[in-house]
Amino acid sequence: xxxxxGKIFCIGFYKTGTTxxxxxxxxxxxxxxxxxxPGSYPGADDGVTLLAQMxxxxxxxxxxxLFDAFTDAPYLWIWREIYRQFPEARYILTVRDEGPWIESCxxxxxxxxxxPMMVWMFGKYADPSHDEASRQAWLEIYRRHNEDILRHFAxxxxxxxxxxxxxxxxxxxxxxxxxxxxxxxxxxxxNPTRPSSRLRLLRRRIRRALGLELKLPQE
Numbered sequence: 001x002x003x004x005x006g007k008i009f010c011i012g013f014y015k016t017g018t019t020x021x022x023x024x025x026x027x028x029x030x031x032x033x034x035x036x037x038p039g040s041y042p043g044a045d046d047g048v049t050l051l052a053q054m055x056x057x058x059x060x061x062x063x064x065x066l067f068d069a070f071t072d073a074p075y076l077w078i079w080r081e082i083y084r085q086f087p088e089a090r091y092i093l094t095v096r097d098e099g100p101w102i103e104s105c106x107x108x109x110x111x112x113x114x115x116p117m118m119v120w121m122f123g124k125y126a127d128p129s130h131d132e133a134s135r136q137a138w139l140e141i142y143r144r145h146n147e148d149i150l151r152h153f154a155x156x157x158x159x160x161x162x163x164x165x166x167x168x169x170x171x172x173x174x175x176x177x178x179x180x181x182x183x184x185x186x187x188x189x190x191n192p193t194r195p196s197s198r199l200r201l202l203r204r205r206i207r208r209a210l211g212l213e214l215k216l217p218q219e
Contacts, residue, residue, distance in 0.1 A: 003028070004178040007064075007086050010071040011079040011149060012094030013142055015104045017165030018071045021094060023188035024171070025069040028180050033063055035072035036117065047117040050074055060085065073117040079149065090178065092161045093149050100166070102128065102139055124217045 008030060010021050022034040033040055036047040041063060043049065050061055054074065059081040063070065075082065079091070096104075110129035118126040125137035153160035161177045171182045 003180045004090060007089040008069040009075055009079065009082055009089055010092045010094060011076045013076060013145060015101060015108060016094035016096050018094055019190040020165055020188045021092065022071040023190045024174060027183055028178065030069040031067045032069035033067045041066055046115060047074065051116055051120055073121060077121050090159050091153065092163055093146065095146060095162060095164050096166055098139060098142060102135060105138060106135060119217060
């Protein structure tokens with residue numbers, strides 16, 4: 001049997017190793033997309049067009065025809081709608097212990113601009129570093145998200161993989177799942193969490209003061 005050649009959806013949350021998984025899938029030869037930042041594919045506009053399409057109840061996204069593998073938002077958030085369209089695809093849930101995970105989220109997103117996808121997913125809690133209520137909202141959503149996915153895919157191990165890159169680094173588990181040869185290179189460690197610089201924090205304050213950045217709802 002050759003390497004799996006169908007669709008692959010990573011439905012794990014931000015800061016659970018999704019960018020490393022994206023790079024790993026590309027190393028394995030898959031055409032992959034990580035989120036919807038401008039320039040990630042022709043027509044990508046920070047999620048605005050995709051959000052408008054999904055608001056109309058249309059979940060057959062144009063990226064499905066362009067790529068083999070998908071990580072980050074909106075894919076992790078609409079996994080149920082994706083499963084209805086691709087019931088035979090492979091699904092990967094990346095996870096981390098929730099304590100280190102939320103600390104990584106708070107540190108990573110502090111000082112970064114609020115993107116449309118974040119508001120779509122979290123509403124007024126789109127910035128986990130904003131206050132304790134936002135932090136707790138992220139934790140509750142993270143727990144529920146993972147629990148719902150684990151419940152849905154129980155007994156479907158042939159198409160579902162749980163991967164904790166912090167405890168199971170390396171290629172073996174992913175390659176076995178995809179029936180792929182193990183690359184002769186290290187597992188990628190991409191997009192590590194670093195605190196926002198003072199310059200980034202200052203730039204964000206200026207942009208917000210000038211009305212150039214999306215604000216939290218009800219702020």
